[in-house]
Amino acid sequence: MKTVLISGAGVAGSALAHWLHRHGIAVTVVERAPGLRPGGQAVDIRGVALDVIERMGLLDHVRAHRTRMRGMSVLDGDGKEIHRSTETTFSSGRLANDDIELLRDDLLRILHQQACADVEFVFGDRITALDQDEDAVRVAFEHGRPRTFDLVVGADGLHSAVRRLAFGPEEQFTRHLGMHLAIFSADNFLALDDWQLWLRDGEAGYGIYPVRDNRELRITFGFAGEPLPAGHRDADRHKQFVAERMATLRWETPKLLKALWEAPDFYFDAMTQVHMDRWSNGRTVLLGDAGYCASPLSGQGTSLALVGAHVLADALRRADGDHRAAFARYDERMRPFVELNQALATENPGGPAAEASVEHAKNAIALDG
Structure with missing residues (x-):
């Protein structure tokens, strides 16, 4: 194969773009956002994922951006x-361990800078149709002209358009975990100094921690409940939904809700996992959250994306153009690792998984297997 289209310029897509280019494949990345998506929570790079970052030559750079x-x-x-x-x-x-926690947007910027000189990135567009046969995939875009690629990779997250086009409606593959999460930024009006605060009262609560040398806060709201109906992606509607669920909490909640409405960035979703019997269909394959979202409750979504990108690229390299063999190898190697890491999200409802479980799951694959 000579050409690959990746849908999604997030962690999974950007990491895969790097590896495919290194293996001599021409890569195009299409991202519906106008640029790299800002904001988001602090994410963890653990276990085998640290080996992936080291092989990319980015370990020192990533460490320099770790939270403190x-x-x-x-x-x-x-x-x-x-x-x-x-x-x-x-x-x-x-x-006191070797794992690295850093802001999602810092990691994304580092990965993009690593790949952008050698990879075509198309921002502000999205895939609208896939037509694949034995030889290629013809792709239609919302704005750009149709193009043909040897393979298409859906690295476009929990609500993957590629998964919907190639496999069917989202509802077939998602499993709601009974929680919602909202994440946004604010000024450090609590004057926190490299110190986290976590409050919970009943089925709702929040975590607050300072970032950017204590100049900003990242605020995470969490609460139980059924998800909104599919298709409701309006930010103002989501903010109202979140504010209503959090309004009964006390302490600094009124100030936090004011910050919610003023936030320059805002993420909200139901905590959901993706479970699929297969991650490929013809010449289309899924990577990261699109194929096996573990949810933020696992703490392992970023590591799954980084490891998955390495394993998929390595499988394509070894297969010498046989994408069926590559996809089978990718599935065989990743699936046990995915299952262990998805299980972390449900091991201890309402709290983190046991340290021993995390230690086992984060190292449960060999990159050169």
Whole structure:
């Protein structure tokens, strides 16, 4: 194969673009957003995913952008501290280990800079149709002219358009975990100094931590409930939905809700996993959240994306043009790793998975297997 189209310029898509180019394949990445998506929570690179970053030559760069939390406080509904730790945080686990926590947008910028000189990135467009046969995939775009590629990779997230076009409606493959998550940025009006705060009261709560040398906050709201009907992607509607569910909380909640409405970035979704019997259909294959979203509750979505990109690219390299053999090898190698990491999200409902479970799951694959 000579040409590959990747849908999605997130962590999975950008990492795969790097590896495919390194293996001599011409890569185009199409992203519906007008540029790299800003905001998002702090993400973790753990275990085998650190080996992937090292092989990309980015380990020192990534380490330079890691968060530097000193610990956390757990608060009751009135904001009174009921527990504190200088050894672990809920966002990253044990502080004294080799894992790296950094902001999603920092990681995305690093990966994009690594790939952009050698890869065609098309922002502000999206795939609208796929027509594949034994020889190629003909792709229609919302704005650009139709083009033909040897393979198409859906790395376009939980609500993947490629998955819908190649496999069917989203509802066939998603499993709601009973929670919602909203993430947004604000000024550091709490004057936090490399310290996290976590408050929970009933089935709702939030986590707050400073970033950017303590100049900003990243705020995460979480609450239980059924998801909104499919297709409701309006940000104002989502903000209203979140505000209504969080309004009963006390302490600094009014200030946090004000920050929600003023946030320059905002992410919201139901906590959902994707479970599929197969990740490929003809010349189309899924990567990362599009094929096996573990949800932020697992803490392993970023690592799954990075490892999946390496394993898929390596399988294509070894297959010498036989995409069927490559996709089969990719599935065979990744599926046990995916299942272990997805299980982290449901091991301890309402709390993090056991440290031993995370340690096992994050190392449960060999890159050169």
